[in-house]
Amino acid sequence: MAQKPSAAQGPADATERASRIKLMIFDVDGVFTDGSLFFTAEGDTMKSFNSLDGYGVKALASIGVQTAIITGRQSGIxxxxxxxxxxxxxxxxxxxxxxALAELLQKTGVAASECGYMGDDWPDLPVMRLCGFAAAPANAHPEVIRRAHWVAEARGGHGAVREVCDAILRAQNRYDDLLATAIGG
Incomplete structure (x- = not known):
C-alpha cells in the first residue's frame, strides 16, 4: 500500500481504518483532477480525469463499497x-x-467511522476529521497531508484515487481476487 502515514499513525493503523470502509467519499479538484481549471472564452470549464482512477472506483463498487463526491464547485463535467x-x-x-457529509450519513445509514474521505485542501479538513479514514494525494496541501491517515504516492489527477481504491481493496482482502478475475485466473 503506497502511503506516507503521519508521525502519529503507522501503516497498520491506516490498513485497519481502510478495512472498515463501507462508503468512500472524494473531492474532485486536486483529487480526481490535477486541480487545473481550463476556462473557455464563454466561461465554460474543462477538466481532465484519469482512467485508472475510474477503474478503481468501479472496483470498490464491485465489492459493495458505496462511493460519493462532495465538491465545492458545480460542474456538468x-x-x-x-x-x-x-x-x-x-x-x-x-x-x-x-x-453534505451529515446528509450522506443519514441517507446511507453508514457511520462516519466506516467512511473514508480523500481531499487535498483546507475545505476538506473538517470532513477528513470526521471520517474514520482520511486520505490525500501526494500533492495535497501540507496541512492536509499532516492530518491524513494515508497519503498516495501519485498526485491528484494522476492515479491517486486508484491508489486509495487499491489500498482499500487490499485492506479488505479483495484485491487479489479481483486481480485474478481481471486476468482470467
Missing part, C-alpha cells in the same frame, strides 16, 4: 463523470462539506 462511473452519491456546489 463532474455530473457526466459521476454518471459514467456509477458513483452513488453526488453533492456539488457545497460550501460546508460537513453538512
Amino acid at each position: 463532474v455530473t457526466a463523470r459521476v454518471r459514467e462511473l456509477a458513483i452513488t452519491h453526488l453533492f456539488q456546489g457545497v460550501e460546508d462539506k460537513t453538512v
Whole structure:
C-alpha cells in the first residue's frame, strides 16, 4: 500500500481504518483532477480525469463499497463523470462539506467511522476529521497531508484515487481476487 502515514499513525493503523470502509467519499479538484481549471472564452470549464482512477472506483463498487463526491464547485463535467462511473452519491456546489457529509450519513445509514474521505485542501479538513479514514494525494496541501491517515504516492489527477481504491481493496482482502478475475485466473 503506497502511503506516507503521519508521525502519529503507522501503516497498520491506516490498513485497519481502510478495512472498515463501507462508503468512500472524494473531492474532485486536486483529487480526481490535477486541480487545473481550463476556462473557455464563454466561461465554460474543462477538466481532465484519469482512467485508472475510474477503474478503481468501479472496483470498490464491485465489492459493495458505496462511493460519493462532495465538491465545492458545480460542474456538468463532474455530473457526466459521476454518471459514467456509477458513483452513488453526488453533492456539488457545497460550501460546508460537513453538512453534505451529515446528509450522506443519514441517507446511507453508514457511520462516519466506516467512511473514508480523500481531499487535498483546507475545505476538506473538517470532513477528513470526521471520517474514520482520511486520505490525500501526494500533492495535497501540507496541512492536509499532516492530518491524513494515508497519503498516495501519485498526485491528484494522476492515479491517486486508484491508489486509495487499491489500498482499500487490499485492506479488505479483495484485491487479489479481483486481480485474478481481471486476468482470467
